[in-house]
Amino acid sequence: MSADAIRWPARLDLSAARDGGNATRVHARHDGPLRLLKTLYPEGAGVAHAVLVHPPGGLVGGDRLDIHIDVQPSAHLLVTTPAATRFYRSNAGEAAQVVQASVGEGARLEWLPQETLAYPGCIARNEVRFKLAAGASLFATEVLGLGLPAAGQAFDSGRLLQHLEITDRWLDRGWLDAADTALLDGPCGLAGHRVLGTLVYAQGGALADAEALLTHSRARLGEAVRGGITHLAGPGGALLLARVVGDEVEAVTLALRRVRALWREQLWALPASDPRIWAT
Template sequence: MSEARWPARLTLAAARDGAGATRVHARHDGPLRLLKTLHPEGEGVAHAVLVHPPGGLVGGDRLDIDIDVAEGAHLLVTTPAATRFYRSNASEAAQVVVARVGEGARLEWLPQETLAYPGCLARNEVRLSLAPGASLFACEVLGLGLPAAGQAFDKGRLLQHLEVGGQWLDRGWLDAADRALLDGPCGLAGHRVLGTLAYAQTTTLAGAEALLADARERLAELPLCGLTHLAGARGSVLLARVVGDEVEAVTLALRRVRALWRERLWALPGGDPRIWAT
């Protein structure tokens, strides 16, 4: 792989202090910053807002986000705007997120949507790992093309890699030339927005069927959706996968599911981060 044209790296370390508050320390290199750390739910839960001032990635750009949540801490990470992969002439643009969640810690990876512009060459990777007793939420919404602007995803490709430790992995190329995938009944069936919400923990999950049943009601208006519970030796994963035509509709549906699961599993309010309302 060639050297990145405009690389940026951000490292976040969240730890619980002696009073039970989650504190966040950040280091950055290049145009990727921690804008603000907020505590709207109390000192125990830190909301970290990340910004990328250039506003998008072109061929050769690379963003690396490294997150470490120490034992007992609770970190929610989000962004105020979409991640945009613009048209690339030849080289690939990449965003790579690696997060480690310590014993008894919680992470919520909740960025705004990712937009793949026509002609992009992109890679979007999220790799999350959990120590014993840890749990996390992760949400990714991907829009292919700009349908509202009349710009179809007729050129380009994007690699989507979503991984939760050894419990679940979703990896594949979304290529504009692959009409069977984009338009076939066994693929996206002509839809251009994909959404994924995952909840994972390292212990057995009780009441999974009730959580799935109630979540299905919140996704009923979407044309294609599926929910499942994966259970194994390394723990449990709840998955909600949806396909639609509008980023906003898919995003709002997954937020409703996250709110439900957050309240039931963590006994915490299911409200959205404050930055989403600005």
């Protein structure tokens, strides 16, 4: 997207660092309508929960949001939003949200936004890229809903590029186009479902007792959704990936939250600790 084509740009830079007292402190700088609403510490000073808001409530053609996150060594940052990201019908080009995050040595990042909704007729790009240093670890979720089925608005036109990446470790990239019935309705695609959920966990080094964790994780998905969980091990470390499809955003979201709760307890020895903003 060229600079001339951007109608309403916004940028937010977040930096999280560990201070001398082992607390994680967050600093933010913004341009345009994208803000850090609040930093909360429901788990104590070591884990910062940052709540991001985009007051316009959604993106139309030509809008662009840029989010840059820098988690310094040993810091622990959780980032979430109070509401969905909405890509509205596009009448003037592409709308884009681009997230780039770096996680320093021994640091932890939890990227846990609320769902992304692709309205009928949208032309959108949703890109999230993470770069992990040695010893860093990451939780990241993405729940994508195509159309507004509860309002009787099917995803019968439009397209969205979803790009999820951990540098040198994992890449999930593809267009979801309303005209691509083989992908949206075929048995090797979404099989007629219109909600797609992804949960990924990455760390340096191997996982202990990975097979037992996979068995317990799959049981947590429940029967309201279809999905699977895989474990990938390579020279860069271990990666757990949960993929889910369903008919309702809530069902997919709750399934991934149950799995994340288990992983957080087993892998980080921390309670589930859902962000407080999710209960409002």
